[in-house]
Amino acid sequence: MLHRLVDALLMSACVAANAADGEFGNCLAQVRTQALGSGITAQTFDAATTGLEPDESVLEAMRYQPEFVTPIWDYLAGLVDDQRVADGRARLEQWATVLAAAEAKFAVDRHTIVAVWGVESDYGRLMGKRPLVRSLATVACFGSRQSFFRSELIATLRIVQSGDFTSDALVGSWAGAFGQTQFMPSTFLRIAVDFDGDGRRDIVGSVPDALASTANYLKRAGWVMGEPSNRMIVASEASALTSQFHIIQPQVVKKNRRSPGFTSVCNRCSLRCCSKVPPAPCTMHFGTPVVPLE
Ligand SMILES: [Ca+2]
Numbered sequence: 001m002l003h004r005l006v007d008a009l010l011m012s013a014c015v016a017a018n019a020a021d022g023e024f025g026n027c028l029a030q031v032r033t034q035a036l037g038s039g040i041t042a043q044t045f046d047a048a049t050t051g052l053e054p055d056e057s058v059l060e061a062m063r064y065q066p067e068f069v070t071p072i073w074d075y076l077a078g079l080v081d082d083q084r085v086a087d088g089r090a091r092l093e094q095w096a097t098v099l100a101a102a103e104a105k106f107a108v109d110r111h112t113i114v115a116v117w118g119v120e121s122d123y124g125r126l127m128g129k130r131p132l133v134r135s136l137a138t139v140a141c142f143g144s145r146q147s148f149f150r151s152e153l154i155a156t157l158r159i160v161q162s163g164d165f166t167s168d169a170l171v172g173s174w175a176g177a178f179g180q181t182q183f184m185p186s187t188f189l190r191i192a193v194d195f196d197g198d199g200r201r202d203i204v205g206s207v208p209d210a211l212a213s214t215a216n217y218l219k220r221a222g223w224v225m226g227e228p229s230n231r232m233i234v235a236s237e238a239s240a241l242t243s244q245f246h247i248i249q250p251q252v253v254k255k256n257r258r259s260p261g262f263t264s265v266c267n268r269c270s271l272r273c274c275s276k277v278p279p280a281p282c283t284m285h286f287g288t289p290v291v292p293l294e
Contacts, residue, residue: 027141155185179203180210
């Protein structure tokens with residue numbers, strides 16, 4: 001009896017797996033049509049996706065996003081400690097020439113650039129190891145926001161096709177962010193710059209490229225040098241800000257009402273992006289902590 005039950009369960013699991021495989025294959029076929037329609041060659045698409053299987057661990061990671069489930073002060077404490085601040089100060093000295101050049105060109109202060117570097121990858125130590133094509137193909141076919149992730153998958157293939165990176169070299173987070181400051185593929189295509197002069201935009205292996213690209217990102221998002229990256233608001237301000245800035249993620253404001261004393265940590269870049277005018281291109285999400293090293 002027990003054996004029959006186990007057999008039945010195994011068969012059920014196999015059927016479910018086969019159904020998922022079929023769904024994944026059908027989805028990739030749809031993405032292929034979309035990709036070829038937007039300039040990706042069949043050779044590029046097929047070379048990157050032949051034999052590809054979905055990664056269940058990516059879907060697990062998608063369900064748990066610390067910035068949305070961790071109280072804000074715990075989240076900040078996990079990102080910024082004395083060691084990371086000390087390392088940041090050392091990087092400021094080590095890369096002083098590059099940072100001065102980036103600061104002059106993009107009008108973003110060096111402390112903020114290095115702070116983003118420290119928060120996003122611990123200065124290049126933790127850039128993520130998941131193959132981007134597989135991760136993005138998984139979230140492009142399962143779960144929420146499939147349309148967004150299909151665009152990012154196609155952007156990834158465009159990067160490969162351009163020759164900036166090979167498919168194998170593109171590894172990063174479950175959501176497709178990669179490099180020293182964790183750009184999404186579409187952000188890389190729009191924003192990344194070659195700052196070491198070798199003709200290639202390499203935000204993984206070239207610190208100058210990564211730091212200048214980060215400065216360009218902030219500049220394009222409306223950064224104003226000398227002004228703070230964050231400010232705390234109290235509960236009574238939240239509704240006023242919502243109407244004034246047309247915040248598109250009010251649930252984050254609501255969530256942070258649980259934090260004692262404050263309702264939220266506002267990133268002024270996001271507030272600008274969420275306002276109706278100007279519609280600055282920006283993907284920095286509401287609540288991302290950026291702590292300038294000053
Ligand atoms: Ca370069």
